[in-house]
Amino acid sequence: MKSVEENLKEINSQICDSCNKSQFDTTPQVIVVTKYVTIDRAIEAYEAGLKNFGENRIEGFLEKKKHLPDDAVMHFIGSLQTRKVKEVINEIDYLHALDRLKLAKEIDKRADHVIKCFIQVNVSGEESKHGISPEELIPFIEEFKTFKHIEVVGLMTMAPLTEDKTKLRQYFNQLRNLKDKVQSLNLSYAPCTELSMGMSNDFNEAILEGASYVRIGTKLVGE
Numbered sequence: 001m002k003s004v005e006e007n008l009k010e011i012n013s014q015i016c017d018s019c020n021k022s023q024f025d026t027t028p029q030v031i032v033v034t035k036y037v038t039i040d041r042a043i044e045a046y047e048a049g050l051k052n053f054g055e056n057r058i059e060g061f062l063e064k065k066k067h068l069p070d071d072a073v074m075h076f077i078g079s080l081q082t083r084k085v086k087e088v089i090n091e092i093d094y095l096h097a098l099d100r101l102k103l104a105k106e107i108d109k110r111a112d113h114v115i116k117c118f119i120q121v122n123v124s125g126e127e128s129k130h131g132i133s134p135e136e137l138i139p140f141i142e143e144f145k146t147f148k149h150i151e152v153v154g155l156m157t158m159a160p161l162t163e164d165k166t167k168l169r170q171y172f173n174q175l176r177n178l179k180d181k182v183q184s185l186n187l188s189y190a191p192c193t194e195l196s197m198g199m200s201n202d203f204n205e206a207i208l209e210g211a212s213y214v215r216i217g218t219k220l221v222g223e
């Protein structure tokens, strides 16, 4: 198995190429997704210089958070069950998959500070994917007006598994357009400046469309 440092070097050089080709001047932050790997491997990633960590299950999230240094930024990237919110919400730095009003209400109720959230959008319309449909997005966000503990920092999506780079760019482009639309509403509770998009197989396409956070597991730390 290659070291995280070696993998990171390769990924960073690809990110650099894509940033140079991109018309946007955003350099994305890398979230290392450690859901498949051990605590030791996560610590290796921290020592290689990665500071943003992503987990999609509560148990793994709390476990990694406990063992990583305090300055690790912890991203919850999975779908969160409403009844589990109280166990974990105040441990999360960024929540990436807010997609239901019921969940938002529970977060607002249980959080003891403002939680930075991404709204997950299902741009491909695949039934198997979580997320709000593009048409529902703005009315959904407008429901957050009275919440005290949610800040919509941006949008997140998962593209379908495909090798078709043109298609991938279209999905990411769609998310960017939606982000711009929300941003232009100038809502105090939804600055919506960030785009969480791109994984091991499609981060280059996401960067070409302006990703500000890429979420990479397999190609950085392994499966």
Ligand SMILES: *Cc1c(COP(=O)(O)O)cnc(C)c1O
Binding pocket: 033, 035, 056, 077, 078, 158, 199, 200, 201, 215, 216, 217, 218, 219
């Ligand atoms: C697992 C996961 C990733 C990382 O996937 P890789 O293909 O291993 O890079 C990114 N985002 C989410 C939401 C995930 O669940």
